[in-house]
Amino acid sequence: MTARAPGLQAFIDAFHAAILARAAPGSPTAAAAARIFAALEVPGEARPVEPRRLGCCAHLARALDHAQAADAVVARLARAFGALEPHLAWSVRGNAHDVGEPFLSGHANAYFIGPGQLESRPEVMLGVSLMAPHINYPYHDHPPEEIYVALSPGDWQQNADPWVTPGMGGLVYNPPGIRHAMRSGPAPLLAAWCLWVG
Template sequence: MAELNGAAAAGSERLARLALDVLMAMAVPERFLNDWPLLKATRRVTAQQLPVLAWLDELTDGSSPILAPLLNQISRAAPKLEWRQTYKAEDLGPEFLTRYGWTELIGQRGPIASTTIACGILLLGPELLYPAHAHEAEEVYVCLGGTAAWMRGNEPFTSKPAGTVIYHPSWMPHAMRTSSTPLMALYVWRGGDLTAKATIIAPS
């Protein structure tokens, strides 16, 4: 495993600490906090950009003293992060890929290694449906910026503002739909295969 240089390691560790601060302040279920690794960056990642980053500037907001430090740090650090996509054009269409991406901070692919949790940032552009999907890992989200409608199980889509905590048990179908604004959300997975591709239940 290649060592990060000092500046890259410090930046990754700062993001992870800010993410943990948000999760603790928002009172997510304790089991999502118990298995966190030592926040020491040991894995080298390669900076990778995606089209969805074009909407980052619309999300920078200092209005929440809890969320703003992480939201603003993600915006500053974005060019140095490894942004990824789980799906391909044949899964959800090429237009979906222009408005979707995520970066892992902690897990089996992020700079901070863990085999028990995966923690990162999801970014969705405006006017996008992320169709119903499910995965083995249970999941918690904290909406950091923007407003989107979320669907859980058989519940209808409901608008959730920044600061909302959303929980998905293992294999619960869930979906997100943005309108005129993008969405940035912090996520934590635990249990199951932390690198698994979610199963799409309803096509876009």
């Protein structure tokens, strides 16, 4: 078994605690979290990653400051992410060049558990998304179910349903394959997410 990268265990524990704090017992969110965090009890393969920031990361300090002033659960997750972030490689979504501006330079993803990532493993993907103010993250879908923890203001949408605003520390559960999107308002959007690939 390989040891986890610096700070990664603290982030995983804080992420798990943030989901447990809000997920209703017996809910699909709780069931997905149980699968994901049981798997993460066994570390995957640690891989070297060249840290990299993007222009959008200029919004990170403001988002983290705001999150660290929130309740203890959100503040702990924000602190853990802030400590881990210097080790991460930020990137844009795969189709971002096709989507174009302002999305292209208005978002950044740090994807750090999953195939070929800082912790390489096949069955769980985990990371963080950051968006500049007033950016739409376009509709996307994927077979794995997904849980977001909001670390900032921001809105989420599934299919053509009304936009929802989970609030600081709020959860969004995306069942497998559902079309979903998110958008930031006047503040940067910061959210942690995990996917159960199985």
